[in-house]
Amino acid sequence: MSANAQMATKYKNNFLKEVEEQVEMGEWVKMCMQCGVCSGSCPTNFHPGWEHPPQEIFMMIRAGKREEVLTSPSMWMCTSCYNCIVRCPRKLPITHIMHGLANYAHRLGVAPKMQPTRSFAKLFWNNCVKTGRVNELKLSVGLYFKDGLSQGIRNGMAMKDVALGLLKAKRLNPFELFGGHKCKDQNGIHAMLKKARELEEKRKALKAAA
Amino acid sequence: MTAIVATNETILVVGGGISGMTAALEAAETGKQVVLVEKTAALGGRTSQLYRYFPKMCHPTCGLEINLRRLKANPRIKVLTLAEVTGITGGSGDYTATVRITPRYVNENCTACGECAKVVSTQVDDQFNYKLGKTKAAYLPNAMAYPQRYVLDASIIGTAEAEKAKAACKYGAIDLDQKEETMQIKAGAVVWATGWQPYDAAKIQPYGYGRFKNVITSVEFERLADPHGPTRGKLLRPSDGKEAKNVAFIQCAGSRDENHLRHCSRFCCMASLKQTHYVHENFPEDGKSTIYYIDIRAIDRFEDFYQKVKADSSVTFTKSKVARISLNEATGNPICHGVDTEGYHRYANEHDLVVLAVGMEPSVKGMSIPASVAADSSGFIEADPLNGGIFGAGCATNALDVNRSVQSATAAALRAVQVVNKVARAEA
Ligand SMILES: Cc1cc2nc3c(=O)[nH]c(=O)nc-3n(C[C@H](O)[C@H](O)[C@H](O)COP(=O)(O)OP(=O)(O)OC[C@H]3O[C@@H](n4cnc5c(N)ncnc54)[C@H](O)[C@@H]3O)c2cc1C
Ligand code: SF4
Ligand code: SF4
Ligand code: SF4
Ligand code: SF4
Numbered sequence: 047m048s049a050n051a052q053m054a055t056k057y058k059n060n061f062l063k064e065v066e067e068q069v070e071m072g073e074w075v076k077m078c079m080q081c082g083v084c085s086g087s088c089p090t091n092f093h094p095g096w097e098h099p100p101q102e103i104f105m106m107i108r109a110g111k112r113e114e115v116l117t118s119p120s121m122w123m124c125t126s127c128y129n130c131i132v133r134c135p136r137k138l139p140i141t142h143i144m145h146g147l148a149n150y151a152h153r154l155g156v157a158p159k160m161q162p163t164r165s166f167a168k169l170f171w172n173n174c175v176k177t178g179r180v181n182e183l184k185l186s187v188g189l190y191f192k193d194g195l196s197q198g199i200r201n202g203m204a205m206k207d208v209a210l211g212l213l214k215a216k217r218l219n220p221f222e223l224f225g226g227h228k229c230k231d232q233n234g235i236h237a238m239l240k241k242a243r244e245l246e247e248k249r250k251a252l253k254a255a256a
Numbered sequence: 257m258t259a260i261v262a263t264n265e266t267i268l269v270v271g272g273g274i275s276g277m278t279a280a281l282e283a284a285e286t287g288k289q290v291v292l293v294e295k296t297a298a299l300g301g302r303t304s305q306l307y308r309y310f311p312k313m314c315h316p317t318c319g320l321e322i323n324l325r326r327l328k329a330n331p332r333i334k335v336l337t338l339a340e341v342t343g344i345t346g347g348s349g350d351y352t353a354t355v356r357i358t359p360r361y362v363n364e365n366c367t368a369c370g371e372c373a374k375v376v377s378t379q380v381d382d383q384f385n386y387k388l389g390k391t392k393a394a395y396l397p398n399a400m401a402y403p404q405r406y407v408l409d410a411s412i413i414g415t416a417e418a419e420k421a422k423a424a425c426k427y428g429a430i431d432l433d434q435k436e437e438t439m440q441i442k443a444g445a446v447v448w449a450t451g452w453q454p455y456d457a458a459k460i461q462p463y464g465y466g467r468f469k470n471v472i473t474s475v476e477f478e479r480l481a482d483p484h485g486p487t488r489g490k491l492l493r494p495s496d497g498k499e500a501k502n503v504a505f506i507q508c509a510g511s512r513d514e515n516h517l518r519h520c521s522r523f524c525c526m527a528s529l530k531q532t533h534y535v536h537e538n539f540p541e542d543g544k545s546t547i548y549y550i551d552i553r554a555i556d557r558f559e560d561f562y563q564k565v566k567a568d569s570s571v572t573f574t575k576s577k578v579a580r581i582s583l584n585e586a587t588g589n590p591i592c593h594g595v596d597t598e599g600y601h602r603y604a605n606e607h608d609l610v611v612l613a614v615g616m617e618p619s620v621k622g623m624s625i626p627a628s629v630a631a632d633s634s635g636f637i638e639a640d641p642l643n644g645g646i647f648g649a650g651c652a653t654n655a656l657d658v659n660r661s662v663q664s665a666t667a668a669a670l671r672a673v674q675v676v677n678k679v680a681r682a683e684a
Contacts, residue, residue, distance in 0.1 A: 081508075081550045086579025086594035087462075091602055102600045133462065133579065135513035 070146030084130035178229030268443035273301020275650025276449035348645030359434035389486030511615030
């Protein structure tokens with residue numbers, strides 16, 4: 047059984063309980079009084095990818111709309127601007143719940159595959175853990191080519207003036223493409239991240255099994 | 257020097273709003289001696305600053321007038337105005353309160369003829385109208401003020417203006433030598449009825465109160481609607497005096513909010529429902545009200561009132577707490593931004609005027625009452641045996657409407673009467 051199916055069976059129709067127990071900060075969802083301040087304050091609600099504002103996501107969780115919530119791109123749209131947290135009359139940690147939900151959907155393997163923030167997050171992570179430093183050149187190149195070669199070239203051409211500007215201002219080093227700068231103790235970094243992941247997985251497995 | 261005879265059998269009532277007046281009257285009418293201490297120059301409190309009050313839409317004048325008549329007829333109540341309690345010592349059955357009296361510069365001879373105001377030209381902020389307008393520095397606190405006595409504003413004392421006023425008074429009522437005085441008053445029991453104050457709307461930063469002229473508070477809106485108010489009862493907005501025909505009401509402005517007041521202020525849903533009447537009456541043809549709300553709390557018997565407003569086609573209800581207000585620079589119109597809960601649609605609605613239904617907080621918070629009393633997390637006085645002979649009444653104890661304030665005041669008076677009865681029995 048997939049991780050997703052396992053969880054769905056475990057919590058049967060009680061998605062709110064699932065969120066409370068499995069999602070980081072999920073226990074806050076029931077505190078929402080549906081006032082709408084977070085949604086009205088969220089800058090991403092100008093964006094076409096904005097399906098459900100946070101307030102609606104919280105209501106959907108309570109209404110048991112598991113599929114719709116977990117596969118939604120909405121929480122991936124969060125820019126972590128913290129406007130909602132600052133204004134929420136109930137002090138819900140909305141930003142963190144959004145990230146918690148996105149992460150949970152990702153772990154269960156049901157997050158939208160082509161969601162750009164998700165691809166970027168993965169790209170960024172893989173990029174920075176390799177050497178312990180972010181290689182911005184590789185990161186942008188990776189991002190340009192994520193939808194194939196020809197689209198990548200087109201993206202690159204569209205950005206070439208910016209790239210030239212950066213080059214002139216010595217903010218972009220073309221040799222970064224070959225290896226690039228690293229932190230001194232790469233093995234140390236890898237060991238640390240491995241340990242952190244182990245602890246995290248253990249904690250989450252315990253939660254899931256509980 | 258003001259002379260007051262007070263003993264351990266006297267009941268001290270602090271605050272002369274509807275609650276304090278009620279408590280004083282109820283206690284005095286059972287035969288007790290009462291001293292009623294009011295901080296401002298006239299009795300009536302915030303009720304007298306309303307245009308009309310729900311649920312029957314009567315003018316506060318009528319309710320207050322009955323009380324004033326009872327008060328004038330009762331020799332057992334001594335009223336002190338411009339007086340503030342600054343300290344209370346002792347315990348149940350034996351309190352001593354320190355009262356500071358600010359000079360009025362006008363004595364009992366005043367007939368409220370108004371001659372002094374005619375000759376004075378200095379203008380000061382009109383406190384009764386929440387500073388929406390100005391008043392002469394020699395003024396009657398409000399049209400139905402009790403006592404009906406003028407006040408000279410302290411800012412003109414020592415100037416030629418004050419001398420002019422004095423010269424104009426045919427009754428020898430102006431006394432420029434009055435000084436601040438402090439007196440001690442004995443009391444067996446204390447009724448604490450200092451009422452409420454509107455939450456400071458400027459603290460709700462995204463709403464722009466103080467930055468946008470056409471964003472006002474509900475208490476200010478009451479003054480706009482009142483014929484005695486700064487616009488003579490016309491709903492003219494502050495920025496340009498244009499008629500405010502399209503009015504938005506934002507509920508829970510500062511209430512039910514962990515960043516502001518935690519409690520529901522209870523009366524503000526009803527206040528906004530009531531205020532839609534003012535819009536409708538002023539502009540029967542094309543007046544429009546929009547109420548932005550989380551949920552409408554028109555408790556128990558007010559439900560009918562709510563249903564009637566709902567049936568009014570000039571009133572729209574939008575289930576959403578407005579996230580922020582911006583300004584249309586060209587028109588001066590405030591724009592309300594948010595997402596509505598019924599369908600999650602984004603909106604950006606322009607209005608002529610926005611009224612913030614501000615929350616109610618105690619005007620003197622539990623902790624700053626000059627005696628030890630128990631208070632809740634919002635500063636409202638709680639009933640607690642440890643309070644001894646000090647009893648909260650009206651909005652000093654909770655966010656209440658007039659009706660519930662009066663009930664609470666009557667209860668407090670009864671408790672105070674019991675305390676002084678005990679003292680009387682012990683002394684007999
Ligand atoms: C916009 C708005 C509309 C409203 N409309 C209605 C309505 O339609 N119907 C209704 O039933 N209710 C209405 N209310 C509620 C109503 O105003 C209150 O219920 C009422 O004012 C409570 O009276 P109170 O005597 O407890 O307090 P207050 O009216 O606040 O009186 C307290 C008095 O104590 C005095 N005081 C304060 N501190 C001291 C001190 N240290 N020493 C001495 N004196 C002091 C004050 O000067 C004041 O005179 C409305 C409120 C608002 C904000
Ligand atoms: S602001 Fe807070 S209480 Fe209001 S809808 Fe958003 S999460 Fe819920
Ligand atoms: S933190 Fe995320 S959810 Fe909150 S307002 Fe910003 S973008 Fe929207
Ligand atoms: S102070 Fe004198 S002049 Fe002024 S209103 Fe009173 S009686 Fe008239
Ligand atoms: S009475 Fe209405 S407007 Fe006032 S705080 Fe309660 S819910 Fe909000």
